[in-house]
Amino acid sequence: MGSQEVSTVDWQGKHVTVAGLGVSGIPAARALHERGALVTVVNDGDDERARAQAAELEALGITVRLGDGATLPPSTELVVTAPGWQPDKPLFLAAAEAGVPVWGDVELAWRLRGDNGKKAAPWLAVTGTNGKTTTVRMLASILEAAGLRTAAVGNIGVSLLDAVLGDTEYDVLAVELSSYQLHWAPSLRAHSAAVLNLAPDHLDWHGSMEAYAADKGRVYEGNTVACVYNVADPATEDLVREADVEEGCRAIGFTLGAPGPSQLGVVNGILVDRAFVANRQKQAQELAEVSDVDPPAPHNIANALAAAALARAFGVEPAAVRDGLRAFRPDAHRIEHVADIGEVAYVDDSKATNTHATEASLAAYDSIVWIAGGLAKGATFDELIIGAAKRLRGVVLMGADRALIHEALTRHAPEVPVVDLDRTDTGAMSEAVARAAELARPGDTVLLAPACASMDMFTNYNKRGEAFADAVRARADESA
Template structure:
């Protein structure tokens, strides 16, 4: 869409926040008549509204369900559920609803510049790490790039700002994909699929379908997880451009059109001259930080997308070596009395915790929080043999305790009957009591944090502080 298409267009932006405010400003700058509607009417919302109103943008607080008159388009924050009355009113009036990703996609190249291709990543877990790995690889190849979407540079800023890019590494959530019907990536990856956000999507089928939107119209490669057949099924169902290939990644020996691992080496049998007989060495497992199995899978997915874009093998290696993971993602905090303490506070669901637990043995596991409707029998069954002991905390800890009683009755369990933030120090003390030299104390809660902490970052910081305090006592 050109700048002229927006002049005088009446656009309603649904939601203040990290996506709504940039969308309102960009649209206003393009000449649109912008009204922002927001459910909340608290002090923070009022301050945000005042800033937008000073720029000539209308804001309606405490009224996120009523469709403003003359609305021709809604641009919604990704978290707003499809069942809101605002969207029902829009459907009845024939008003389209876009997300911020759809808006960014439509704004590409409006100033005459060649739009940067998108290499897109989704999945239940591992998105941020994979996108940041991908950006590191692209940078090592000498390309102008940015990690965008849910992380890094705002996606709208990336397409509407002054900076130009050769290619973008884009993280996309299921929410964002739901509201992005026109997205057509150069290449895309679905890392894994497990039940999550079902309260928003309504069912696993709807959640999976929204994830699968990322493959629609792919030009070069649809990257899937060979260990997760549901991701390959999505590739089969996608309507892609002619010549687009299905590229798998595996922690085992790769077949043709796959990337995988052979004798500690990440290898490519997809983007080589003779994939039936040849394989290209990309990097060593030791180049992946940290070299946990699920993180190696992330690295292979990032490498597949980079190779689809034509990146040379040496840049894959150099990019992985340069990459440093974000905090609270299987982050080694300290060794105390021969016991390793690892912070994976980002493991906010059972699928993420399962991957983290598979990386260590034996483990004293710190778990619990808000279960978000999850069940824990399958998780406990899979990790039971690795557990030295378990320390439980948080509002829904009983669900994990009951699963442990059913499937790992011999494992010692400490149940902390408290949900205050100070419980973390006690949890670390109890975990240290259960642990032996050579063990790993792993905080992979398998639950959300909001019962006790503002977010998973604060939970991880509390764990790290408690571990460092213990290290100081032990010194």
């Protein structure tokens, strides 16, 4: 199916099973029911919230089965699943045995775009282990600066179904896609797409690094204009080579160094384009200054270049790239400067929940007191410590798996002082900030970049970041 073609499905009387209530399942069930499908929703949980959601759907005439997400309802012709449900669940095994296709919410949105009579907007898609949300929001800011009707949607929190079926007619959508979503999106064909980076993550879900990479690589399938890859991460270029794209689709690299032909990069503090210019062998187009990117940390410059590449692939003028980057402000807890106290900067990067993200965060500063720890999710820390050792003034550890980081520090940075907080209560953050302040010297950065998930101590990474920011601000008030 070509990128601009719209799939038509006769939903009337079609038996569809929707797997999972929640942010994707409920809109999917409603949309399918409105189109005449006979919808059954199955859900593992049977708590008070699930029962309330079920009651709302049942009032519409939708069947809901709570506490039984494993059994395939009889007569099912299609399963539409929430992205987080693992592929080896009995429901999906039964569907495969019965020859029943399984779609995710992204696949359903792709199939339904244009279904309500609106123009089907092209998708500019972004995936990768880290940086997806920031890049998609940068891209949306650039597209808006170009005067285009757009939205940042997908895994970013705004439902794709709501975007494609709502009242607004978009010119183009900036779409964040997780590996889970891509796994269940077999017919997605983006206008252009980027894989920002690849590092081990969610391997318990995918089963192997190879399977994880293959699902990420699905984003390139059928691209019409550009497959954007990271020059510093050859695995992303490998995925471009393996993709079956439309005739004329180009491989476009981004690099923090000087770009070659068909690349975007950085020259003397300027973001430049040698891909979407008349003579890419000899010409380069200035797009923006490094100082236009907030914050101008290396990994964030890479995000900006990827966003710029997708926007340029869509025909956006250079001035809009600059204006969009200038207008962009990062989300909270993503390398966010909280305060300066006694010539020490305090930075919240609670979103750095794996070693790959933390590596990028640590690379942004020269002298660091690092606050880390939490749930390791099977990660190892040796490579991270080897790369960061020379930047570490000291380390404060907390959380369930802090010993894994401590052991790596002992092996590879034995001279770095380590404070090991033997506690996993939420109040530990205040002590962590206080102990980090004791280790810091003027010119240092106290950096929360945990390299671990937060759920051992906090509801999510947002709450962890808020605890850090609150502790820093309390300390700033005391020193004022």
